[in-house]
Amino acid sequence: MHFSYSKKWLLATLLSLLFALPLFAQKAIVIDSSLKQYKFTLNEIECLEDTSNRLTFADVRLPLNNRQFKANNLFFPNNQNRTSTYWYRIRVRLHKSTVDKAALFEFFDQTTDEVTAYIPDEQGLYTASKSGAKIDFNSRLYQHKNFEFLIKNPSEGEYTYYFKLKSHNLVNVIIVYRTLDYFIHYALNEYLTFGLFYGMILIFCFHNLLMFMAVKKRQYLYYVFYILSVAIYEMSVDGIAFQYLWPKTPILNDYAYGTALYLLSVFALIFTEELLQAKKRAGRFYKLINYTVLLRTLYFLYCLLFDKSLFAYKFVEIIPLSIAFAAGLHIYRGGFKPARFFVLAYAILFTGFMIKALTALGYGRMLPAFVSYYSVGFCFVIEMVLLSFAIGDQVRILRKEKDEAQEETIKQMQINSELKDSINRELEHQVQVRTKEVVEKSQEILEQSKTIEEQSEQLISINHLLEEQASEITRMNVLLEKDNIQLKTNIDKVTDARVLSAELNFEEFSAKYPDQESCYKFLSELKWKNCYQCTRCSHTSYCAGRVPYSRRCTKCSYEESALHNTIFENNRIPINKAFYLVYLIYSSKGTISSHQLSDKLGIRQSTCWAYATRIKKAMQEQKRSRKKDIPQGWSTLVI
Known part of the structure; x- marks a missing residue:
């Protein structure tokens, strides 16, 4: 339809x-x-x-x-x-x-x-x-x-x-x-309140930082880190951090409050350990706090690297907060007076968190909006003041204990002085007795020292003889070393002569040219044995090139390798194997087959055949143009 x-x-x-x-x-x-x-x-x-x-x-x-x-x-x-x-x-x-x-x-x-x-x-x-x-x-x-x-x-x-x-x-x-x-x-009123709140945090930070520099107590430094973490967390939650710290990087909003909350928890626990002297006064709580810090760090790393949405579960902070609060109560019951301000501070902070939680669940509607929304911030301020009192109270108690210890030290010093006088009198008597014994012993030592001097003079004369012998041995070693160098040079010359005249067996040839660098060096010396002349501009000055043993013209910058204009130019097999191949063909006068070359060198038969053809052609040309004064040997085929 x-x-x-x-x-x-x-x-x-x-x-x-x-x-x-x-x-x-x-x-x-x-x-x-x-x-x-x-x-x-x-x-x-x-x-x-x-x-x-x-x-x-x-x-x-x-x-x-x-x-x-x-x-x-x-x-x-x-x-x-x-x-x-x-x-x-x-x-x-x-x-x-x-x-x-x-x-x-x-x-x-x-x-x-x-x-x-x-x-x-x-x-x-x-x-x-x-x-x-x-x-x-x-x-x-x-x-x-x-x-x-x-x-x-x-x-x-x-x-x-x-x-x-x-x-x-x-x-x-x-x-x-x-x-x-x-x-x-x-x-305007809200930002004025923020200014007062963060201004107080900065004042507390500066004050405690100066206290740390003055008395070198680590608790002041941990407290500074703690309240700075509080400030960063509050700024992240309020949006102040986004407005003033990273307005063009909104992605940081996903991590800022979670990171700040982690730092807040960790530094709060470390500060609790240091302030309450948990290691000395409550060993179990000290271990529990350390385990909590470790677990909280692992949870933070998991959130940071794998699932940032878990940062939203802020209620996990109730665990470290409860542990710190329980540690404070335990240590306060144990007689540590500075813990009373610590316990009161955390009780107030608990109250602020409870008000915030009730507000989030919709049960705080009976409270004024100003109280429900800013409850945590106000409680943080009160907590900072009370924790400062706790630190000051601890310092006051430590100073009192120090004064009492000084008085006890002075009394002990007086007792020690009296003991010292009596001991000195006894020691003076013993010194007189011992002095008489020392004088007698010193006479014996003088006699022994004369004997030792006579023996030392004999040793000195023997040492002079040994030094003369050592200098003669050194001179002989120098002469032997020169002879060894000359002998080594003669051996190298004989070996080179045998190589050029094709008298070496295969193992000796491999020892003479074991790697690519020795082959390049040989080609360089053979190619430019008379003098260097650039193939482009005929200039005779050069410098080292980028390739080992190549030469670069200092005039036109043309670089010529050691392989250029040799039988190995455009070589596609290892240069040392190419050397062996030329050597084997020359030593066998061209009678060795490509299959034999392939077995000896581990190269394909077709490649050996192509190289053998090129080398045999060079041997025939050399044979036709050979004169009596031309040197013999496989190296004459290279250039």
Whole structure:
């Protein structure tokens, strides 16, 4: 059955209105000029999970997908399935008093990868705006740590706003309407608070660094690393680090807070060991802390190298925090007084984490927003102050113990002085007795020394004789060495003569030319034995070339190898085997077959035949032009 185009359009319009009825059932939030900000919660937000991650904005607005939006049953919705894309929509009725007031929507969680807002204008046409931790900070609408989307030219009426969210972290979707005036007021106060917070951290760092340089206690240095890790973690979570430290490198947002949280845990545990003297006062806790540091490091490396999404599980930090807290309680019960400030500091930090956890789960709605959102930061500040007290208390106790030890030392020194006087008197008497004995012994030693002097004079005369003999032996060795050098030279000359006259057997020839370098050296000396002359420009000066034993003309830079213009030019077999081949053919006067050459040299018979043909041809030419004064030997075939 066929429909006309107008009928199809009418049917589609009716179906759209039918399926869009649930959309109009959503509660519209009325916003007038008296409302400066509003947080959307519970069923004021509707959600759609896109498990395929393929739906576009046009697909979401289709009637079939519109029906799939469900009312939010949490105080703040979240992306429970972090592999999916989530769509959120809210419905707002703007009062006519808001027409001239600029406003915006704001998202709080700075660990959100991508947020796209679809904002309608007066004609109902939507404009998409994109922000998030995966996008360069400088591309944001405002240079602010949160994600803001401007409501463009609002007029009186009802509007539906869509938001598309995708993140590998578990985030709370907090959508807030704010007027632009209130946003500026809020942002200025918030950044002032951040300045105070991070300023205090810097002051604590500088103070404890100076203390470390003064007293050389490692606990001060570990404490500096710990509070710096706290600062980097808070900056990463708040979005301050992305704004000021790496605005053009959003990929660091995936690793920054996880790395900072790891450093925070590790340095907190190491600081706990050092401050509480765990190795001396609680050996079991000392081992437990070390094992925890090792396991936490392995977990961090696994997250860093294999699955960065595991950084989102921040609750694992409750384990090192609990171990440090338990160690502090145990050591405090053992009588170590500085641990009291440590225990109090970690109790407050536990409170801050509990408030933050309850807020994330939606149970902190009864608390003021300022307290629930900044609870961890405030508790960190209080903890830093109390830990500083703990360090100071430890130093005070150590100084007191040092003063008591000094007093005890002074008393002991007085006792030692009295003992020393009595011992000195006894020693003086013993010295007198021993002096008399020493004098008697010294006389005996003098007599013995005279005897030794006489013997030493005899040894000196014998040494003189030995030195003369050694010098004569050295002179004879020098003469023998010269004779050996001359003998070696004569042997080389005889061997060269035998090689040239083809008197050597195969083993002797192999010993004379064992490798490529010796063959190149022989060719070089044979080729240029009279003088060097460039084949291009006839220049006679040269320098060493790139190839061993080649020569380069210093005038035209032409480089000539030792193989050029020899029987071995364009040689495709090892040069030392080519030498053997020439030697064997010459020594056999050309009677040796290519098969025999192949067996002796380990080369294919066809290659041996080709080389044998070339060499035999050179032998025939030499035989025709031979004169009586021409030297004999296989080397005459080379050039």
